[in-house]
Amino acid sequence: MSTLMDVADRDYRVYVLSDGVADRDHETHRVLVDKVFPTGARVIDTAGLYTLLHSA
Numbered sequence: 001m002s003t004l005m006d007v008a009d010r011d012y013r014v015y016v017l018s019d020g021v022a023d024r025d026h027e028t029h030r031v032l033v034d035k036v037f038p039t040g041a042r043v044i045d046t047a048g049l050y051t052l053l054h055s056a
Contacts, residue, residue, distance in 0.1 A: 004016065004041055005040050008040030015052075016043045016044075017046055019046055020046060021033070
């Protein structure tokens with residue numbers, strides 16, 4: 001999370017793969033992916049990444 005916020009503060013375009021990150025606690029994972037990460041990044045899944053990379 002600190003890395004995400006650091007690079008977002010440096011104006012990098014940040015993507016978080018929702019199905020590529022995890023927390024042992026399901027509720028913590030949900031809050032991070034649904035509430036925290038979207039404040040500094042675009043949250044997508046691996047299928048979205050595939051589409052993003054192949055549309056470039």
